[in-house]
Amino acid sequence: MKIKIMTDPTSCLPLKYAEKENITFFETLFDIDGKMYKELSDINKEEFVESLSYIDPYPKSSLASPPAALEIYEHAIKEGYDEIFYIAVSPNITNMIASAKMASKKVHKKIKVTIYPTGLMGPSQGAMIYSAIKLFKKGKTVEEIIQYLDSIKNLVHSAGLSADFNTLFRTGRIKKGIKISVISSVMRLKPLFEINLDQGVVGIGGGLGYKGAIKKVIKNLQGKAQEGLTYDLFLLDSMAPELSKKLEKEIPKVIPIKDIHYWDLPSMIIWAIGKGAAIATISPVLND
Numbered sequence: 399m400k401i402k403i404m405t406d407p408t409s410c411l412p413l414k415y416a417e418k419e420n421i422t423f424f425e426t427l428f429d430i431d432g433k434m435y436k437e438l439s440d441i442n443k444e445e446f447v448e449s450l451s452y453i454d455p456y457p458k459s460s461l462a463s464p465p466a467a468l469e470i471y472e473h474a475i476k477e478g479y480d481e482i483f484y485i486a487v488s489p490n491i492t493n494m495i496a497s498a499k500m501a502s503k504k505v506h507k508k509i510k511v512t513i514y515p516t517g518l519m520g521p522s523q524g525a526m527i528y529s530a531i532k533l534f535k536k537g538k539t540v541e542e543i544i545q546y547l548d549s550i551k552n553l554v555h556s557a558g559l560s561a562d563f564n565t566l567f568r569t570g571r572i573k574k575g576i577k578i579s580v581i582s583s584v585m586r587l588k589p590l591f592e593i594n595l596d597q598g599v600v601g602i603g604g605g606l607g608y609k610g611a612i613k614k615v616i617k618n619l620q621g622k623a624q625e626g627l628t629y630d631l632f633l634l635d636s637m638a639p640e641l642s643k644k645l646e647k648e649i650p651k652v653i654p655i656k657d658i659h660y661w662d663l664p665s666m667i668i669w670a671i672g673k674g675a676a677i678a679t680i681s682p683v684l685n686d
Contacts, residue, residue: 401540402479403531404470406487406494407437407664409524410634419531422470424484424494426666427460434460443665447636447673459666461494467501471509481510483540485527485547487519491598512540516547517595520667521632522556525681528630528659532684553627554681556593557602557618559611561638561674590614591671593679599670612644619680620652628654632679634661636668641676649678656683 403421405411411421425436428446430453435441450456474482489495495513502511516523526547533543587604588611594600602618605611623629631649633642646658663677671677 399480400478401481401483401534402474402477403527403534404482404484404498405527406519406523408487408492408519408666409485409527410521410632410661410664410667411524411527412661413438421527421531422474424462424467424470424486424498426462426492426494428665428669429458429460431455437665441665443668446665447668450669450673457669459492459669461492462497464497464500467498468504471501471505471511475505475509479509481512481540483530483543484511484513485523485530486513486515487523488517488596488598489515490517490596491519512544514544514547517551518554518593519598520556520593521634521661521677521679522554522593522681524661525554525630525632525679526551528632529681529684550682551595553624554679555619555622556677556679557615558591558671558675558677559605559608559615559641560589560591560671562588562672589671590618592618593677608641608644612641612648615645615676615678616648616652619649619678623653623680628656628683629680630683631655631658632661632681633658633676634663634667634679635676636663636671636673638674638676641674645676645678649680653680655680 404424405421407423407426423438425438428435471482484498486495495515498513516526530543533546586607588608590602590605590611591599592602605614633645635642
């Protein structure tokens with residue numbers, strides 16, 4: 399059976415990797431000054447990131463439409479695929495699944511569409527897709543892969559830091575006030591966050607400078623890693639490679655790591671956490 403993998407740009411999969419594995423992205427949209435832009439096809443990420451510090455009003459995110467999903471399905475049908483396997487961001491975070499389900503009704507007689515909500519987003523979602531691709535290469539069925547992904551979703555963890563509170567203020571994730579503005583500035587606090595199942599990005603306080611923040615990120619992941627498991631490590635940053643390098647150096651000292659992968663943060667994630675951020679994700683190694 400010929401199966402097409404579909405996912406969201408929020409999964410953070412590198413474009414070259416997605417192209418190699420023939421993965422199609424169901425693109426989210428940005429409303430920039432009243433015009434809609436596809437996240438990958440229409441936006442220059444570097445220019446977009448640089449504009450986030452001054453652009454007004456701040457861009458808004460928007461869901462992809464059912465016709466966009468239908469276009470992907472019809473293209474897969476023309477290419478001779480028997481099934482589309484959509485490994486999706488949690489609908490509790492952003493409901494891309496709704497558009498995908500609506501479009502699937504138009505093609506249900508032509509192609510099978512299996513939609514799997516990972517419950518996760520960002521590199522946590524991407525790490526699950528990475529495991530799914532490996533299982534496909536081992537000849538596993540979609541049903542077997544879903545069973546495996548269900549078994550590891552509580553074992554995949556991401557934690558990270560932002561450069562400052564400015565982006566979080568602008569997105570409304572943190573309500574700006576005099577007290578927090580002064581504290582964050584004087585104390586040089588770096589916002590900390592983790593990616594939780596069916597919750598997405600959740601703030602977990604702040605770290606004193608980059609050094610203190612990195613220590614707390616590592617401690618967070620160390621506290622969640624299970625004894626006896628070996629992990630793959632995924633490192634991502636928004637134009638802050640020095641942070642990824644520090645995480646690469648320190649995390650294997652406290653968590654058993656097999657392989658280390660450097661991925662890029664997509665525009666949607668940078669839009670949420672800002673330039674100068676970094677994320678580390680640990681995911682159990684797929685056993686033979």
